[in-house]
Amino acid sequence: MGKVCAADALLQQLVNTEVPTMSEPPRSHVRAFIKNIGQQLRTGVATFESIGHAPVAGGDDVVAAYIRGLKDRIPDIKDADSYVRGSAPMMVAGSNLPLLYVSTAIRSLAPKGPDLPSLISRNTALAQAYQAAQPCQGRLPLKAHSPTPTPSG
Known part of the structure; x- marks a missing residue:
């Protein structure tokens, strides 16, 4: 649980990165910034992939959802x-x-599939482990985005 929360915390730092969208720095600076973001995404994928097999049912699905979300960006x-x-x-x-x-x-980075909050809500033991894990304390993990409803015709 602690590994997932630590990896989620790094992902949240990336989500909250200030991007200077109203300025025009030199192309070389923009390109360096973009390359850095790309590297952070690849590092996030590697971090989640290194977590290993989850001891809790559904845990592997949550990790896979984070990996899909990162790879999609x-x-x-x-x-x-x-x-x-x-x-x-x-x-x-x-x-x-x-x-x-x-x-x-x-x-828009988020788990693509089952997320940690939904897994915790379905598993009391996991909820207790979440509350006990130091990297999880005082944090709310990223939630999967709700699918946009399609208009019915």
Whole structure:
């Protein structure tokens, strides 16, 4: 439990990264920033992959959901990097498009599938382990985004 909470805490730091979407730093700085975000995503994937088999039913699914959520954002970051390498203007309507894209990508980071709060709510022993684990204390783990309802016709 502590490993998942520690990895979640690192992910939350990434989600809360300040991205300067209203400024126009040199392309080389934007590209370095984007590459750093990409590396943090890959490190997050590796961190969750290294957690190993969960001793609690559903735990492996939660870890896999974090990994899917991280991997789903990697192409977005690669797209932003491709944009910066091109010659199109970075500033459009007062926003730095590649950085806005990065900001949107990291703000939407979340487990893709079952999340830790739902697993804890279904398992009393796990809830107790969560409360006892030092890295989990005082933290609310990231929740999976609710799927957007599709309009019925």
